[in-house]
Every structure is written in structure tokens, then in C-alpha cells.
Amino acid sequence: MADFTAETVTRTIRRWRVPAAGPWGAPAEEIGKAWAVAERAYREHHKIPDDRPLHGDALRFHIADDEIVIEFQTEESR
Numbered sequence: 001m002a003d004f005t006a007e008t009v010t011r012t013i014r015r016w017r018v019p020a021a022g023p024w025g026a027p028a029e030e031i032g033k034a035w036a037v038a039e040r041a042y043r044e045h046h047k048i049p050d051d052r053p054l055h056g057d058a059l060r061f062h063i064a065d066d067e068i069v070i071e072f073q074t075e076e077s078r
Contacts, residue, residue: 008078014041015071017064026068035059038070045074 016034020026042058043050062069 010076010078011073012075013071013073014038014045015069018068018070019066020063020068021066031068034070038072042072045072 016038018026018030018034038059039054042048042054048054058072060071062071
């Protein structure tokens with residue numbers, strides 16, 4: 001008889017996309033707005049109070065062709 005376990009994992013990726021048209025990139029103000037909203041969502045999901053710092057890799061920033069993407073991922077096992 002085989003001895004193993006199985007697991008199903010559901011991954012959710014939350015993304016905030018900031019347009020970065022042309023050679024000028026994205027305005028810092030718009031990055032700041034998206035960053036604040038993404039951080040709030042991360043804190044709410046993980047129940048982290050405002051007075052506690054987030055770890056350095058809580059949010060990820062990616063550069064795409066014409067946008068900057070801020071994201072975090074969560075996983076749930078069933």
C-alpha cells in the first residue's frame with residue numbers, strides 16, 4: 001500500500017496596476033496611492049495592526065510594458 005498525502009491549494013493574487021505610459025513612467029503620487037491601498041488590503045487580510053511594520057517582501061512591485069504592478073499572494077489549503 002502506498003504511503004502519501006495529497007493537498008489542494010488555492011492561490012489568490014491581489015494586484016493594483018498603475019499606468020506608466022511612454023518614456024516618462026508612472027507619477028509618484030499614483031504609485032503612492034496604489035501602494036497605500038495594497039498595504040491596507042494586506043494588513044486587513046493578515047490582521048496586522050497599523051502600529052506594526054510589514055516585513056520587507058509583503059508587497060511585490062513588477063514592471064510591465066506600460067504599467068507598474070503591485071501585488072501580494074495568499075494561499076489556502078483545502
